[in-house]
Amino acid sequence: xxxxxQLRVRFGDNEVVKGVSLNVPAGGSFGIVGESGSGKSTVLRxxxxxxxxWTGRIAxxxxxxxxxxxxxxxxxxxxxxxxxYGSLHPRQTIDRILSEPLLVHGMDNIERRxxxxxxxxxxxxxxxxxxxxxxxxxxxxxxxxxxxLIAEPEVLLLDEPTSALDVSVQAEILNxxxxxxxxxxxxxxxxxxxxxxxxxxxxxxxxxxxxxMVEVISAEDLRAGKTQHPHTSELRALSVDLEEPA
Amino acid sequence: xxxxxxxxxxxxxxxxxxxxxxxxxxxxxWLDLRSNPLAMIGLVVVVAFVLLSLAAPLxxxxxxxxxxxxNRLAKPSAAHWFGTDELGRDIYSRILYGGRVTLGMVIAVxxxxxxxxxxxxxxxxxxxxxxxxxxxxVTDVFLAFPRLILALAFVAALKPGVESAVLAIxxxxxPPYARLxxxxxxxxRNSDFVAACRLTGAPAGRIVLRHIAPLCVPSLIVRITLDMxxxxxxxxxxxxxxxxxxxxxxxxxxxxxTAKRFIFEQWWVPTIPGLAIFMASLAFNFLGxxxxxxxxxxxx
Numbered sequence: 270x271x272x273x274x275q276l277r278v279r280f281g282d283n284e285v286v287k288g289v290s291l292n293v294p295a296g297g298s299f300g301i302v303g304e305s306g307s308g309k310s311t312v313l314r315x316x317x318x319x320x321x322x323w324t325g326r327i328a329x330x331x332x333x334x335x336x337x338x339x340x341x342x343x344x345x346x347x348x349x350x351x352x353x354y355g356s357l358h359p360r361q362t363i364d365r366i367l368s369e370p371l372l373v374h375g376m377d378n379i380e381r382r383x384x385x386x387x388x389x390x391x392x393x394x395x396x397x398x399x400x401x402x403x404x405x406x407x408x409x410x411x412x413x414x415x416x417x418l419i420a421e422p423e424v425l426l427l428d429e430p431t432s433a434l435d436v437s438v439q440a441e442i443l444n445x446x447x448x449x450x451x452x453x454x455x456x457x458x459x460x461x462x463x464x465x466x467x468x469x470x471x472x473x474x475x476x477x478x479x480x481x482m483v484e485v486i487s488a489e490d491l492r493a494g495k496t497q498h499p500h501t502s503e504l505r506a507l508s509v510d511l512e513e514p515a
Numbered sequence: 516x517x518x519x520x521x522x523x524x525x526x527x528x529x530x531x532x533x534x535x536x537x538x539x540x541x542x543x544x545w546l547d548l549r550s551n552p553l554a555m556i557g558l559v560v561v562v563a564f565v566l567l568s569l570a571a572p573l574x575x576x577x578x579x580x581x582x583x584x585x586n587r588l589a590k591p592s593a594a595h596w597f598g599t600d601e602l603g604r605d606i607y608s609r610i611l612y613g614g615r616v617t618l619g620m621v622i623a624v625x626x627x628x629x630x631x632x633x634x635x636x637x638x639x640x641x642x643x644x645x646x647x648x649x650x651x652x653v654t655d656v657f658l659a660f661p662r663l664i665l666a667l668a669f670v671a672a673l674k675p676g677v678e679s680a681v682l683a684i685x686x687x688x689x690p691p692y693a694r695l696x697x698x699x700x701x702x703x704r705n706s707d708f709v710a711a712c713r714l715t716g717a718p719a720g721r722i723v724l725r726h727i728a729p730l731c732v733p734s735l736i737v738r739i740t741l742d743m744x745x746x747x748x749x750x751x752x753x754x755x756x757x758x759x760x761x762x763x764x765x766x767x768x769x770x771x772x773t774a775k776r777f778i779f780e781q782w783w784v785p786t787i788p789g790l791a792i793f794m795a796s797l798a799f800n801f802l803g804x805x806x807x808x809x810x811x812x813x814x815x
Binding site for chain 1: 716
């Protein structure tokens with residue numbers, strides 16, 4: 270479903286992503302972990318079309334895509350951002366936010382689709398005519414997920430979708446994402462710095478360090494500690510320490 | 516649905532339809548505005564001035580152009596409520612008719628200037644790069660000219676009159692709004708919600724028009740209402756120089772300009788149009804401040 274070969278992204282003289290390749294089958298789920306500045310979000314932004322200054326090859330559904338994407342691409346690929354406070358227009362109601370993709374793509378049945386998608390992300394109908402600032406963080410992230418889903422994409426790019434949320438809310442959102450993937454047969458790429466989050470949702474995990482993908486490992490091997498690269502072991506040790514404070 | 520246009524229907528926390536939500540929002544905005552006394556004073560004064568100007572032929576006691584040189588510079592009296600000017604014309608009637616000219620000019624300028632400044636600023640801010648540089652240099656060129664001089668040159672090139680004055684003021688008044696709109700646009704253009712709009716596949720025009728421009732409107736409204744008084748004064752200056760409203764057409768600024776030499780002996784002659792300008796400007800400011808609060812749902 271998603272093929273990336275030798276993706277390179279530079280900001281000025283600084284090469285941030287140095288030849289990353291990955292392959293996600295349809296219905297699959299791939300996690301990218303790494304420290305801040307390792308280039309993981311940059312990979313995602315290049316994939317989504319937000320950043321056009323990359324070289325290499327990106328193919329979705331067997332079709333190579335260029336730096337500029339057409340509407341059909343955005344029907345297929347959607348993204349959920351890290352910060353639910355910043356990713357929703359502050360002066361638009363939830364109804365307006367959700368109807369926008371439908372209007373852009375000229376889809377019918379706007380009323381029914383909004384009701385369906387709200388139910389799907391377990392939001393009460395009462396939030397429909399509220400503004401984002403009247404909702405909690407978890408509710409906002411549900412709205413952001415609903416917006417990504419409403420045009421019925423096949424691929425969802427998740428940029429740290431839970432890191433701005435409370436721990437208890439994080440679990441809810443992760444379970445929601447897992448459910449949705451099963452129900453809609455979505456393909457995920459999840460970026461996070463939290464190994465627990467990634468391995469919960471993704472059977473395969475890529476570890477990034479300094480713009481390179483240093484290891485691709487299955488979630489089982491990761492949990493069992495069968496790591497190859499020292500950086501993976503480091504990250505793993507760190508997250509185990511954090512989860513079980515001595 | 517229209518039958519149930521009640522308070523409860525409007526204030527329903529869980530509106531059932533889009534139109535109910537929209538009407539509810541408008542009603543809440545109205546309640547907000549109503550709870551702000553200064554804004555209400557502004558609204559009442561502005562509406563009163565507009566209504567008085569519109570109804571001038573019904574309310575005026577005299578013809579605003581008729582001169583009576585035997586009764587010039589008369590004190591306010593039962594016959595002439597605000598007295599008469601240096602040519603014996605009834606000031607009360609001239610204030611009423613002058614409202615049409617002055618307020619009409621102000622409103623025409625705002626209607627011309629606000630969309631232009633907003634469009635230039637938003638496009639420049641969102642597009643960035645070469646487009647931004649070209650549009651902003653054009654803006655700088657207009658900013659570099661002294662406002663009145665440019666307006667004067669412009670009116671001189673056209674024929675003197677209210678329409679030319681409006682065009683000239685509009686031409687010199689838009690750059691600050693473009694700057695303001697550009698600054699506002701720059702603060703939001705890299706935000707995640709704009710990125711999310713781009714990811715819906717929306718064309719740039721739609722993003723600017725439907726997502727970015729509405730965010731610039733509140734600060735633009737405040738700025739415009741603060742500028743109303745200076746627009747009135749620029750119009751008056753043009754009138755004073757013979758380039759604005761042509762005599763005998765009554766215009767508040769021109770009325771002050773011609774009567775200012777009587778300020779010590781017959782104070783009411785220049786003071787009354789001055790009061791009219793002062794009250795109109797103040798009312799616009801109050802109203803604009805209140806509108807800003809209402810238009811920004813985050814401030815509630």
